[in-house]
Amino acid sequence: MRSVEIFSGAGGLALGIARAGFEHLAVIERDDACYRTLKENQSRRVETMASWPVHHCDVRDFDYGCIPEGVDLLAGGVPCQPFSIGGKHRGHIDERNMFPELITVIRRLKPKAVLVENVRGLARPSFAKYFGYIELMLAYPEVRPREAEPWFEHLARLERFHTKGRRNGLCYRVVHRVLNAANYGVPQRRERLFMVAIRADLGVEWSFPAPTHGVDGLRWSQFRSGEYWERHRVPKTRIPKPSDGLRESAVGPQLYLIPPSDKPWLTVRDTISNLPRPAKTRTSDEPGLTHFAIPGARQYVGH
Numbered sequence: 001m002r003s004v005e006i007f008s009g010a011g012g013l014a015l016g017i018a019r020a021g022f023e024h025l026a027v028i029e030r031d032d033a034c035y036r037t038l039k040e041n042q043s044r045r046v047e048t049m050a051s052w053p054v055h056h057c058d059v060r061d062f063d064y065g066c067i068p069e070g071v072d073l074l075a076g077g078v079p080c081q082p083f084s085i086g087g088k089h090r091g092h093i094d095e096r097n098m099f100p101e102l103i104t105v106i107r108r109l110k111p112k113a114v115l116v117e118n119v120r121g122l123a124r125p126s127f128a129k130y131f132g133y134i135e136l137m138l139a140y141p142e143v144r145p146r147e148a149e150p151w152f153e154h155l156a157r158l159e160r161f162h163t164k165g166r167r168n169g170l171c172y173r174v175v176h177r178v179l180n181a182a183n184y185g186v187p188q189r190r191e192r193l194f195m196v197a198i199r200a201d202l203g204v205e206w207s208f209p210a211p212t213h214g215v216d217g218l219r220w221s222q223f224r225s226g227e228y229w230e231r232h233r234v235p236k237t238r239i240p241k242p243s244d245g246l247r248e249s250a251v252g253p254q255l256y257l258i259p260p261s262d263k264p265w266l267t268v269r270d271t272i273s274n275l276p277r278p279a280k281t282r283t284s285d286e287p288g289l290t291h292f293a294i295p296g297a298r299q300y301v302g303h
Contacts, residue, residue: 001021002022002023002024002025002071002073003017003023003024003025003071003073003075004073004075005017005024005027005028005075006075006105007028007076007077007098008028008029008038008054008077009077010038011037011041011052013076013077013115014027014075015046015047015049017073018047022072022073024053025053025067026053027053027055028055028059030056032056039054042054059101059105060101064105064108064109069110071110072111073112073113074109074113075116076116077116077117078117102114102116103141106138106197107141107142107170110199112198112199113198113199114196114197115195116138116195116197117194118193118195120193123176129152130151132155133151133154133158135176136158136162138172138197139162139172139197140172141170142169142170171201172198172200173197175195175196175207176193176195177208178193179191179193182265183212183262185212185263187266187268196208212262213266214260214262216262217262218264218265220264221264222242232269232270
């Protein structure tokens with residue numbers, strides 16, 4: 001399977017796609033720091049990254065003529081700043097809105113499938129109309145905007161094309177969902193919007209994978225069976241109560257009656273508990289100043 005990755009950032013999504021069995025034909029990133037990160041990891045031969053054809057350029061300037069026909073997957077984390085809850089919420093008028101450029105690349109490569117990742121803020125009500133516009137552009141990339149045509153007029157033409165029922169040219173079936181990384185075995189509650197578009201002529205059926213982990217499993221292991229604290233050798237005096245800043249279980253009292261079927265969420269403690277513990281030795285007369293030594297690691301001093 002062959003893929004092209006645009007808006008690659010430091011390569012997290014591209015690495016996951018490579019692990020899934022795809023061969024990257026091009027990995028494109030404009031930002032200098034991200035590009036240096038990619039090249040550094042290539043020099044360190046991190047997994048498959050050494051063989052990636054990394055290009056330091058704007059996606060609008062890349063020569064897609066060098067990509068052979070038959071791309072299976074086009075993927076990218078389209079810049080999220082215009083739609084982030086933490087940003088200025090400028091949406092489509094933000095110059096960093098690259099969704100129109102994504103559609104241009106789709107028209108050029110005609111991939112079998114498209115995978116887009118973005119912040120969950122894109123799906124919130126204030127962007128609902130523009131989000132619908134993005135979905136219809138993904139579905140019908142060859143229904144192009146006319147010169148100087150406002151996006152909402154282009155949206156109206158796309159809606160008419162969609163409701164007409166006839167499907168001419170390049171068409172995709174589009175689905176989207178907000179996924180929480182913690183529900184798939186990642187030790188971080190990180191919610192992101194994923195959009196998947198599959199070319200209509202392929203007749204492929206697809207759905208998002210079911211979660212494998214859940215908060216209820218974690219709560220059960222912590223406050224019903226106690227296995228979590230035993231495994232990490234946490235003294236009983238340090239075990240928090242369920243109400244100590246912890247979100248209540250979605251299933252309420254049932255948590256204490258029926259073991260959940262999902263695996264427990266992974267925590268930071270699960271992830272780093274196997275790291276060597278620092279050897280504490282007093283090295284200064286200054287109160288509280290302690291020297292920590294970890295074998296094989298650079299030593300540091302701190303309170």
